Amino acid sequence: MPRHARTKHRPSHRPNHAGIHLLRDPSVSRRMVRSSGSGPGDLVVELGAGTGALTGPLAATGARVIAVERHPRFVALLERRFAAEPGVRVVAADARTVMLPRRSFAVVANIPYAISTALLRRLLDPEETSIARADLLVEWGFAKRMTATHPRDLEVAWWQARFELSISGRVRPGSFDPAPSVDSAHLVIRRRADVSRRTARLARRLLQERYRSPGRPTREVLGAHVPKKRAHRLMTSTGIDPPAPAATVPTATWLALARDLAADHRPNRDRDAP
Numbered sequence: 150m151p152r153h154a155r156t157k158h159r160p161s162h163r164p165n166h167a168g169i170h171l172l173r174d175p176s177v178s179r180r181m182v183r184s185s186g187s188g189p190g191d192l193v194v195e196l197g198a199g200t201g202a203l204t205g206p207l208a209a210t211g212a213r214v215i216a217v218e219r220h221p222r223f224v225a226l227l228e229r230r231f232a233a234e235p236g237v238r239v240v241a242a243d244a245r246t247v248m249l250p251r252r253s254f255a256v257v258a259n260i261p262y263a264i265s266t267a268l269l270r271r272l273l274d275p276e277e278t279s280i281a282r283a284d285l286l287v288e289w290g291f292a293k294r295m296t297a298t299h300p301r302d303l304e305v306a307w308w309q310a311r312f313e314l315s316i317s318g319r320v321r322p323g324s325f326d327p328a329p330s331v332d333s334a335h336l337v338i339r340r341r342a343d344v345s346r347r348t349a350r351l352a353r354r355l356l357q358e359r360y361r362s363p364g365r366p367t368r369e370v371l372g373a374h375v376p377k378k379r380a381h382r383l384m385t386s387t388g389i390d391p392p393a394p395a396a397t398v399p400t401a402t403w404l405a406l407a408r409d410l411a412a413d414h415r416p417n418r419d420r421d422a423p
C-alpha cells in the first residue's frame with residue numbers, strides 16, 4: 150500500500166478512495182490562494198477539487214476557476230455548491246488527461262498525492278506549456294525531491310531549468326480529513342520569465358549529457374558544445390572546477406551556463422526574447 154493511502158481514519162461519508170484528504174484548515178486554503186496572487190482576469194485550474202475547500206476562496210478572488218474532479222459524488226456536490234457562481238466551471242474529468250488552457254493559467258490544488266509526478270509531468274514537461282505558476286499541496290518527501298539542488302532525475306532538472314520550485318511551508322496531517330500519515334508541503338512553482346526558448350533548449354542538452362554521463366568531467370560536457378577556451382572561461386565565471394564530475398554541478402549552474410551560451414549565439418538580442 151502506498152504511504153499516502155495509509156490514513157489514520159476514513160469518515161464514512163467520504164468516498165472510499167485512497168488519496169482523498171480534504172483540506173479542513175481554512176488558514177491553509179487562504180495561504181495557498183494568497184500565494185498564488187490570483188485575482189480578476191486570471192484563469193486558475195484546480196486539479197482534484199473535492200468538496201471545494203480551495204475552489205471557494207479561489208472564486209472569491211474574482212479569478213475564473215476551472216475545478217477538475219473525477220469522483221462523481223464530488224462533481225455533483227461541486228456543481229450544487231457553485232451553481233450560482235458564474236466564475237466557476239466544474240469539469241468532470243481525470244486531471245491526468247483533461248484538456249489544459251492554451252492561454253496563460255495558474256494551478257492551485259491539493260492534488261491526489263498518488264499522481265503527483267504524473268501531474269507535474271503533464272504541467273511542466275511540454276516546452277509549450279502555458280502554465281505560469283502553481284501552488285500545490287504535495288507530500289513533504291515529494292516536495293523535497295522536486296526542490297533538490299541535485300535532482301535524481303533528468304526530468305526534474307528539466308522542470309527546474311524553466312520553473313523555480315520552492316517549498317513555502319510544511320502542512321501537518323491534522324489539516325486534512327482524513328489525516329494522511331505523512332506531512333505535506335506547500336510547493337510553489339513559478340515560471341522563470343528570463344529563460345528564453347533557446348536557453349531552455351541549451352539547458353536541456355547540457356542536462357541530458359550530465360544525466361547520461363554523471364561521472365564525465367564537466368569540461369568535456371561543455372567542450373562538446375563550445376570551443377575549449379570558451380568552455381574554460383564559462384567554467385571559471387560560474388565557479389566550476391573543470392575536472393569535477395558533471396553530477397557535482399547543480400542544476401542552477403547548468404542553467405547559468407546555458408544562459409551564457411545562448412547569449413553567445415545571439416546575433417540580435419530581440420530574437421532571443423523570452
Ligand SMILES: C[S@@+](CC[C@H](N)C(=O)[O-])C[C@H]1O[C@@H](n2cnc3c(N)ncnc32)[C@H](O)[C@@H]1O
Nearest residue numbers: 170171172197198199202219220243244259261
Ligand atoms: C487530496 S483530495 C483534495 C480535495 C480538495 N481539493 C480539498 O483540498 O479538500 C484530492 C481530490 O482529487 C480527486 N481525484 C483523485 N484522482 C483524480 C484524478 N485522476 N483526476 C481528478 N481528480 C482526482 C479526489 O476525488 C479528491 O477529491
